[in-house]
Amino acid sequence: MRIRLNCHMQSRSLPNKFKYLAIETVFFxxxxxxFPVLSNYEYNFIELHKERWLQEETVLAIYYGLAELLTSVVYYIIVRQFLFSKRFARFILFTVIYLVAYHFYRSGLYYATAHMTFLPTHLRSVSQHWYDAHSRINFSIVYMSTRLICVVSLAYFIRSMKQDELLNTLREQHLLTELNYLKAQLHPHFFFNTINNIYALALKGSAETAGMVARLGDMMRYILDEAEQDSVSLCREISFLNDYMALERIRHEGHExxxxxxxxxxxxxxxxxxxxxxxxNAFKHGLSEDTNRGFVKIIICVTSTELILDVANSKPVAKQNSRTGIGIRNVQKRLDLLYASRYQLEVRDEQQEYSVTLILKRYD
Structure with a gap:
């Protein structure tokens, strides 16, 4: 298993439509x-102590539970179709029609069930009792309204989940776009600085110029082939930094x-x-031409929980413009986007030394 130090998109185990379907199925x-089965168990066990209550009440609860489930799914579709599209007049109209239709559906179901001789006796007798007792439409409306509130709540919950997921997707796309933009800025900036170094050596007629061009070719290959990935091996990244250090050592021969x-x-x-x-940045400011006996010290250390970069460089005698370069500004933005609260960046600007410590938290 590789230990990643970059933030990446989490793949989802199931397609979204199956996730929502699973939530809806469990809810209904x-x-x-x-719930009806458990409620009937509790009522009959405590109050009636009927014989064969387990079988009879289970059949009763499942029979009418399935019947009401079908009607509630219909209303769930009405909510999604009209309420969320803000067609409120149609939503109210269809809700009224639904409640009236539900009353006749419920009464008809009671009556039909009571006269189906092949059904269990307990189921038919209870259905006849309910038909006689609940014939008024106001009872059906009050009874069903509590269920409809639950159905509307489910619809809003699913809608909220979809909106949050869409918002997260848009944020991820925005982050990717911004990261790609920052990378696109970084590459020309790096090549511009390196080519300037080679140009300076060429003007001096240095024999090291050809070697620097060869190393630059290797570094360009790394940037083109690997640096566009979300993450790379730290060993490979350090190999790239070694090539860069070799170029700077040639240019700044005699410095520490x-x-x-x-x-x-x-x-x-x-x-x-x-x-x-x-x-x-350390080489740019630490080994500038007006720095006496300048130095650059770089330490990269990996522990079980952190990656630590410590960079220190001498400060020029003549105070230079302290404006932060585009490379540093970009890397700070990348740190915020990739690592968020999982990094620490400390900058120390002392009289004779400028140093930076970056700590990245490791996670599996």
Whole structure:
């Protein structure tokens, strides 16, 4: 198993339509089958102590539970069709029609069940009793209204879930778009700085120019082939940084440049080119031409819970413009997008040294 240090999209185990269908199925089963059965068990067990009550009440609850489930599904469709589309007049009209139709449906079901001789005696006798006692339409409306409230609540719950999911999808798409934009800005910025370095050596007639061009080719290949991925091996990223350090050592021969790597292994992954802007910034400001005996010290350390980058560089004698470069601004935005609360960034600006410590939290 690889330990990722980048934030990625979570795949869903089931298509959304099956997830919603499962929620609806469980809801209707509980409301019209399970709850009526349990309610009848409790009532008959405590109050009546009838013989064979288990079988009789189970048949009764399931029979009428299925009958009411069908009518409630019809109303569920009415809610989704008219209420959510804000066609309120039609919704009210269909609700009234539904309640009136439900009364006659319920009365007809009681009457028909009571006269079906092949049905169990208990079911027929209860149906006849209900037909005689609940013949008024106001009882049907009051009785069914409580169920309709539950059905409307389910519809709103499912709608809320869909809206939240859509909002999350739009946010993910926005994040991907912004990350791709930041990467697109980073690559030209890096190549511009590196080509400037090679150009400076070429003007001096340095024999190292050809080697720098070859290393730049390897780095370009890495950026084109791997840096567009969501995450890369930290070992591969450090290999890329080594090539970059080699270019800077040639350019700044005679300066103190330290690059120390501790605890890195192949199982650790990181967002590509995330560390480079901090290192670039150290060379840009720490080894500028007006810095006496400048230095750059870089330490990358991996522990069981964190990845730590510590970068320190000397400050120039003459104070330079301290405006943050595009690379640093972009990497701060990438950290916010990819790691959110799972990173710490500390910047220390002292009299003779500028240092940055970045801590990324590891997770499986």
């Amino acid at each position: 089963a509980l409301l019209f089958l399970i 440049i330290i690059f120390d790597v501790q605890g890195v292994h192949n199982e650790v992954e990181i967002a590509p080119l995330l560390l480079l802007p901090f290192i670039e």
